Amino acid sequence: MDNPFRALPSVSQLLESPPLKKLIQNVNHNVVADGVRNFLDNLRQQMSQAAEKMELPSSSELAEKIATWLQKERRPTLRPVINGTGILLHTGLGRAPLAEAAIQAIEETARGYSSLEIDLESGERGQRAEIVRRLLCELTGAEDAVVVNNNAAATVLALATVAAQKQVLVSRGQLVEIGGSYRLPEVMACAGCQLREVGTTNKTRLSDYEAAIGEHTGGILRVHPSNYEIVGFTESVSIQELVQLGQRHGLPVIDDIGSGALLDFTRFGLGDEPQAAHSIQAGADLVLFSGDKLVGGPQAGIIVGTRKWVQAVLKHPLMRAMRVDKMTLAGLHATLELHLQPEQAEQQIPLLAMLATPLANLELRAKKLAGLLTPLPLLKNVSAISEFSMLGGGSIPSQKIPTWCVSCEPAHGSLQQLASQLRQLEPAVMGRIYQGRFLLDLRTIPPRHDLELVNLFEALSRQLAQPTSVSPAGST
Ligand SMILES: *Cc1c(COP(=O)(O)O)cnc(C)c1O
Secondary structure, three states: OOOOHHHOOOHHHHOHHHHHHHHHHHHHHHHHHHHHHHHHHHHHHHHHEEEEEEOOOOHHHHHHHHHHHHHHHHHOOOOEEEEEEOOOOOOHHOOOOHHHHHHHHHHHHHHHHOOOEEEOOOEEEEEOOHHHHHHHHHHHHHOOOEEOOOOHHHHHHHHHHHHHOOOEEHHHHOOOOOOOOOEEEHHHHHOOOOOOOOOOOOOHHHHHHHOOOOOOEEEEEEEEOOHHHHOOOOOOOOOOHHHHHHHHHOOOOEEEHHHHHHHHHHHHOOOOOOOOOHHHHHHOOOEEEEOOOOOOOOOOOEEEEHHHHHHHHHHHHOHHHHHHHHHHHHHHHHOOOOOOOOOHHHHHHHHHHHHHOHHHHHHHHHHHHHHHHHOOEEEEEEEEEEEEEEOOOOOOOOOOOEEEEEEEEHHHHHHHHHHHHHOOOOOEEEEEEEEEEEEEEEOOOHHHHHHHHHHHHHHHHHHHOOOOOOOOOOOO
């Protein structure tokens, strides 16, 4: 019996082929040689496991296949995605897309030097927090402000500043977990504070807080339970009441409002999201929120509050470890500037623009797209349907935002297979699987992607129409 592996070209033969030679020039010899070895190993394994004799490609076809496969393998794992999930602040997809003004500010700052920590008036060394301080104070009414890496960092820093080695009072109804790694009890331990739970899961009264105050108490923390709701027989204490209690006992009050609206979100038909300005007005010492949730800017943790406590935060040794870079500050500054005028914010900040898009526009686009996708052999039962989008990112879970989707089913194979094939495209396409259908939610897809989507679906249709042949295991 002859050895079928003999028919395969050697690694060195393959490396001499034009497509792989070109790849070596662009990448590096060892990387390509390792890739060829892996591909051949996989292929030999497939051949030895195959029930029937496999049809082998010619040497040049094989070289072409390996080059294509290697190029695909070496794509960066961070790739653009068309978000058809309908989740506006999808943490897995990077939360808020940035406004054009923010992108330009980041680009300009990235390209050269900037006055990050220099006061250009005096030429003296300054604070990088100055860059966004004034705007944050104007938008929230706070005395002072500082920005760190994210809201998790803001929470650790605020707690460590206010109540290290001391007890912090938190309602049992607010011991939140925000996505796997962020659990409030653990965050508190990390900040060196002792958690003192007060009240019960569904009811916490002012008297519960009062009774828990003792000589070891260092502060009071309120957390907005942004990704869940306690409904029914409930009671909680307002920030005003907590501030009054804190003042009576000389205890600082931290308010983690989570998504941190700078505008009134009821204008988008959404429920009451806590606004930073309200907490400041109520007298909270430190108010914490994310830059990339309802603010619609880059990832950041925003801390606003009284001068005394913000300055204490700035001087804390952990501050340096949590500070933001110049690009974040540039992007955040540009985003905050847009917030000065709500109409401007609504038009130019993508998150707000998506929320403000009239349903009729989405319906029109969904119907048009459905019409264009219907002829593709890849899909069946293509239609436009009315559905609901979600804010996501730990914001208002019960809020359902009316929307229009393109709904479809794969003509062959499973919904999961279709979803996976769409994720491999460039840009990747993500939708949601709901009640046996694949949905693309138009609210989270900017209109500029509509035609591109059709092209991508057409390309996938063509690609799947080709007969499959030799490929290394796991490289579908
Ligand atoms: C989202 C959220 C956080 C964490 O914020 P990141 O910016 O993701 O670190 C903390 N607290 C609340 C209440 C939140 O909603």
